[in-house]
Amino acid sequence: MKRINNFLQFGIFIFSICVGTDAWSACRSVRYFDGQYAGVTISGSTITESASNTNGSWGDNNTTQTEDNNSARIPIGNIHLMDVAIQPDGSSLAIASVPPTDYRIRNTNAESLLWACSPATDMSKIRFLVSVNGDDRVGGYFPVSTVDAGGEQNVFYTWYKYVGIRQYIDGEVLGRQYKAVPIQYETGSGTAGWAKDKCQPGWRCIRLKHLPTMQFELIRVAGQPPFSSAANTFCNGLTVPAGATGNDRGMGQFGNYICNQPISYITLGDSEHNGAGNTGDQYVAFPHDAIGVTHGVASNTWYFWGADNGFGYTLYNSVNLSNNATACKLNMVTPNVNFGTTTIINLNNNGIVSQNFQVQVDCKNGVNSGTGSGQIAIGIQPSQGAYNAAKAFSPTLVNANNGVSALLSDDYLTNILRAKNAAIYIKYQGASSYINLLGQPGGSGTTVGTTGNHSVTCGAANNQQCYPAVTFPQGNLAGWYPILNNATNIGTPLTGYTRYNINYTADLKKIVGAPDVTVGSIYSTATVVVKIQ
Template identity: 30%
Template sequence: MYLLLAVMLWLLAAGDAQSKCKRNNRADYPFTPLSDGGSAQFWFGRINLASSAIQPAGTLLGSAVATAAEASGINGDTLLWTCDLADAGQIDEVFSTNGDDRVGGFSEIGTQDGLAGFYRTWFPGVAIRLTHLRSGKVFSRYYQSSRLDTYDIDQAGKKILIRAKHLSPIKAEVARVSDISPGTGTSNWCANTPDNQRWAAVAYTCTQPNGYLMLRGPGYNRASGDMDDDGEDHAYRYLFFGAANGIAFGMRMGATLSILPSCVVQNVTPEVVFPTISETELDLGQTRQVEFTLSFRCDEGTNSKPSYAAGTDDNQTAFGLQVSPGALAAAQLLGYVNQDRGVRYLLSDQYGTDPTVAKGVGISLSDADTHQQMQWLSSSVSGQWLPQSLPSGRNAGWYRLPAPGQQAGRTSPAPSSASVGQYTVEKRLTATLQKLPGKTVTAGRVFSTAYVIVKVQ
């Protein structure tokens, strides 16, 4: 009995030893996507810091989502790692901030402003938080993991194939923080600081990533020298980097910073409810219209900088209404997105995917005062000095607010520690529920979401 038991244990141990994950070759999976200049980029576009009266510390400034497939040198189908079929259930995605670098993820600086998980960036006064969307876990300096159960299977070779498209998307959020000190880190690869006193925007030229996404599995771990353990501090341990294991994510050249008087959304009509309309009425060209109002709080200006400039040109403040991801996908499928990425009709969030949602109907937007037709925004990303041109102007869905001198409802300046006065401007818009040109109307409910965006261009 004892001999048999020993043999069985030896066989089990031998089976475990043969089970192993490994990295793909350097030709097909190069080091580039892990390098500083090859990271998947977070496209925030223009980030503007207005007065602290309308934009106090703790204010969220923007969000973006990036995937591993967007890193340099690879695509969604690039094979990154292979594991044995026996490794299923033992493979993890591992992630952390760039915990050793001064502006990559060494210092969590948002806590004093009520912001958990926000780390210093190269932009003074701007912090970033990364979230592993599949698990919902927020990145920190200390390694964390999440089980990976999405992959391809090679039945003939009895292998698990892990491609870039199988890794979780990473969400990034930026917020204003009160800590504008240069900070410290165990490394400081971007020792310079941006000139943020100019009128023009300053590009995020620091190439240091803000976070990393790696892999751990049987035979591909700390013992093999390929990956660090959960809970270890990235500030002092980064085995994964020497093993070329992972994908970098960062803000490099995907964001610009300016410090200009601007506006923020103060109030919106929370719900726009249309009266019921029948298929017959829609087919006859009838519509339903509802007017609603947007309210913005704007900077009066300071001695050094005048009041905000309204318009859609560089350094001017514009607004737009952005459609939901589901509505955008449907609009693209139906051909309602123009060459500047403006969206002609707002469709239901689940148009074409939920059988209870009406088809053949959409919502158009117009100026309630001038009756001019308007486009919906497909994206809130805008700005100058970026490596790729971004759509701007009316055809993209950006519109000017009333200029300071044109606003009849101007209020008294509000007191603030920044000694900057503010006033309110309002914009009246009209939403029209109508039949989509050339489409057949199918009865159902209409439920659409739009987000009010105001941003320096």
């Protein structure tokens, strides 16, 4: 037990913190195991930056690592392709939100310190930079034409034949040109001294939690990129099935995604070098790319890589493709469910405001409806923001199987104008009990483990298993329900297929056991997901 003295001592301590000003004032990389900033020394309370603008990175000792196997995984799990007549080009195959904490190299967590910027750095100039993997044949070099993407834009080919990807971050859609994303950071306080993940006094520090969430959508497309091109072709030797010819070489047509090329990157840069990268300057002291530069095969279009500035995102070992024509696809969802206006008196007196909505699916006749492995199931998934709010709510609205019991506002945690302690519950129309909703990422099936590049230090025993195998939860507790539950046959969209209508009811009410509902609006988005389990 801690000893408590029966007297208090009070003192005033005056100290000063000195920052060297005869050098670059810039953002620098952080050494993962002891928290030192590259090119910075501490003597007593004096912090001094190196005069060299290239001494800003620890390279392989950075907390951030850009090598292929070190990329954050995009946890999608199973997807399936059907007959193009029922699943035309442009159809959405999967959607996933990936928070920055899905980057696990160096045993990182939300508080891990990635970059530190000196007090004199003009932080209004600092940006996150994002791009697709524009130098690789199946990483982002080849955009899919609008025609081949069924009218969709900003889609790029992947290693899977007929599967493209579109990516967003903080409202920006990714392309080959580097785009700028606003940064977040915190300012350090206390006394100077090196310690792991410590933000030194006066410094502006960017932790893993300060990066925005990335969003990914897999889309059915026509064809595949050419086998021979100017692009890097690191995965050209990986062909599934073996023996494929022509442009099917170096592509996968089913099975696990075994190409380890990242699909995109997030790095650090600034707004002052549009159109040309830099090997280090007064804003970012290590090599970095620039807004507007096209990420291509030339080495001066990916300065970030050699400096281990940032990290990638990958489909490697994270997706499994089934060419299963005996499946289902989503055809229609009621786009908006409007509850109108109610009062907090009504909700606090256990009143309920209800609205019905519909989902339509097209299924191959004889589809195996269920929640077991290989069966087809349906779920309703809250947005990443709504899911985060449900996890943070006390008592939590997320169960041990990652199922979510109620839908909160997307910005419930950050918007003071949102009503508190009220949520949306969903049930099959006419049912007496509510369904569980899918958590994030809402994947299905199993993914294999991934070992990082060089000594990356991961896992409880530092065993380099940074991204272990994942078996996604199944069944009703996880938010999955058989696709034909409460489904009504409403027609034949195509020979051999049946269209079904599924009716749901959404109830807006006070959260069970919560304090009184507060005045405000409710705005929440959810995605209907149909997947092979």
